[in-house]
Amino acid sequence: MVHLLQDWWQHQTWLEITGVITGLICVYLAAKNNIWNWPIAMISVTIYIFIFFETHLFADMGLQVYFFVVNLYGWYYWANKPASEKKTPVARITRVELLISAGAIVVFTYILGTILKYTTASFPYLDSFCTACSLVAQVFLARKVIENWLIWIFVDVIYVGVYLYKDLHLTAVMYAIYVGIAIMGYVDWRKNWNEAAPQPPEGEAEVKL
Template identity: 35%
Template sequence: MTEWLGFVTGAICVWLTVRTNVWTFPVGIANNGFFLVVFATAGLYADAGLQVVFLALAAHGWWQWLRRDTAGERLAVRRGGPRILAAAIGAVIPATLLLTWLLTAVHDTAPFLDALTTALSLAAQWLLNTKRIENWYLWIAADLIYIPLYAAKGLYPTAAVYVLFLGLCLYGLHTWSREPALRPAGTAVAA
């Protein structure tokens, strides 16, 4: 039952993210609680711990998306550019190595993949909190690893929701790419 609640809240959370709807964060917080239980039970300790970190990141993202800049405008979708993406990926590599070492020590059932997906997810969430379009690339990479990992663990509803997440991430990348702030001046977007 907990896994199915994670499925439903996760699907709603990602859909709201695609729509750049701030309600993604409270729904995501509920999702984190459900998946914390699922992953701890499955022996995926980094994924379980990641849910705790996501709770804090969701609170930060919620605040970030609600606050206004000095001009009174809400945070807009924007590109991070090569330096931001390089920094995110640059953080993923040492985080993956460190987490793999730690997870091996605590007998995680899939230390490298658990570490890699955790590092990718943290970097993606950081980019999402600041509405950087590059978040979608990291979420897509993580989902492509999560799907077979969860299927191999027998977490079939979770693997299925990550297939859905992958589709929503592709749609999110497409949708966010159409944001006015990301288009060159004077260009229109076909309906």
């Protein structure tokens, strides 16, 4: 058993190890509503641009470039909080945002998957679907929409299987941990939302949905 672990460890690269460590740190800080998640996330996604290029996960590689740009936006958005707030308040998804996001995911998956089908990309449609979900989730994270964590939980479970198949074992472990952190993030952000939500006037019953 020890020999197997040593052999497995020797096949890991420092690039992936660094990407995993910075990835875990940034997601944990995001779940804890800490603005420093953004600069650390920029380091992690830069590393994974190179990792995904080497493993022919081209949709994921392009996704990291997108993440880098949105990380800059998220850092700016979180830093420009209302003067009356210690932190930028969390928000809930609207019905319009939900419909637009679902439609965008379907269209993006079909277009990108069809393009990648004619390349050496692995899992063109599945990879494109996960990429589309991640695009939406990252925007919601930057805008502090609580439901971003539900999307991440769903897509990270899929990514665990993909990365195990591609022998990116550390990355698969990282995404499995992401699932737990995303659950924690959803619970914490929902608690923050409930605490900040206007309370009903005294004597009126609160309507539970």
